[in-house]
Amino acid sequence: MMKAAQEILTSTEKFHINLGLKRIKLILALLDNPQRKYKIIHVAGTNGKGSTSKIINDILVEQFKNKGKKIGLYTSPHLFSYNERIKINNEDISRYVFDRLINDINNLAVKNHIDLTEFELLTTVAFYYFFIKKVDYVVLETGLGGKYDATNVIDTSLADVITTIDFDHTERLGNTINKIAFEKAGIIKENSKVFISKDNLGYEVIKKVADSKNAKLIDLPKVEVKFENETNWAYVENEKIPFSLLGSHQAKNLALALAVVNNLDIKIDKEIVKNVLAKVSWKFRLDYNKQKKLLVDGAHNPSGMKTLIDFLKDNFSNQKKTIIFGCLKNKDYKTMLNMLFELINNQDKIYFFEFKHKDALNYDELDNKLKDRLIRLTSLEEINNIINTDLNLKIVCGSIYMLGEIFK
Secondary structure: OOOOHHHHHOOOOOOOOOOOOHHHHHHHHHOOOHHHOOEEEEEEOOEOHHHHHHHHHHHHHHHOOOOOOOEEEEOOOOOOOHHHHEEEOOEEOOHHHHHHHHHHHHHHHHHOOOOOOHHHHHHHHHHHHHHHOOOOEEEEEOOOOOOOOHHHHOOOOOEEEEOEOOOOOHHHHOOOHHHHHHHHHHHOOOOOEEEOOOOOOOHHHHHHHHHHOOOEEEOOOOEEEEEEOOEEEEEEOOEEEEOOOOOOOHHHHHHHHHHHHOOOOOOOOHHHHHHHHHHOOOOOOOEEEOOOOEEEEOOOOHHHHHHHHHHHHHHOOOOOEEEEEEOEOOOOHHHHHHHHHHHOOOOOEEEEEOOOOOOEOOHHHOOHHHHOOOEEEOOHHHHHHHHHHOOOEEEEEEOHHHHHHHHO
């Protein structure tokens, strides 16, 4: 009998992190190394991986539309269901195929005494699915870190992309920017092309690793992103282009994506790029609904929170605000909450939501100084009422898992 993928992936023996490549190498070898059958663009970083990956993916999908080529996209985490993480030409793997592959590969691992984690099993399924569907290119996002991330089992890549580096997962990646950058730099392959912004906090570490592997650092185009009169624009080498992803921070992600697609072994149509930029979407990243006065953002670490707050200061400084926040307990929630406290005034409100993820931070775990400034929320009905009746600008931010629970 086939089990539901959700049941397998969230089981006690799988639902944990155990960095390393030994287990995934063993299972992929049993599957004849499917990850070697297509061309890969590898993306690591603290923030911006998803947006950068999606821009690259969408340009390639549109470039090869009706030309018989397939583009795979692997991202994490998911919002509503696991199969969102694995796409071909922007279409999610079907629930049935996903369940089937999770069962088959998990059974193969158990039979051969390979104890795969949740992320290793997902990554193996993605690699194998892309192989059996005969994709041509894969945009591959790391899960955590780089050097020992399950995706880093690949031997070669067309591009090694490193987005903004900042503090996150310090218990596993190190407590300094240089240590974190070194872990991210682990995705750099011998003689590869490396894409990173020169103002990235980890640039010097990345450059040193790239030089040691004879990898070439590629220059990025000059890009700015501006939200003007509630219309968003990208200025690419001074050319003004409509751009659907909000926030000045998206300039770095867009510059990386454009540099990647312009350095592939294919010619990219400039009009296709413009059309993609006008409509590309990455849900719950500065996701603004003007009619509902609702802004949703997956700011789950201090760097992401700073991006959100900078956007609010630049564009909504005079509006009254109602904020709903929640996060996982292993995140730097004190810093994030204090950043939100500095943003608001006496007319604004901050709610704290206890969502259902097993690692979600609970209200009772907060110290009294934080509790005194927060309004406790425990139900989706309360949130729904706030979203539909509160006349302020409503900002729902924090864990992607929380956003998935609220908006499912």
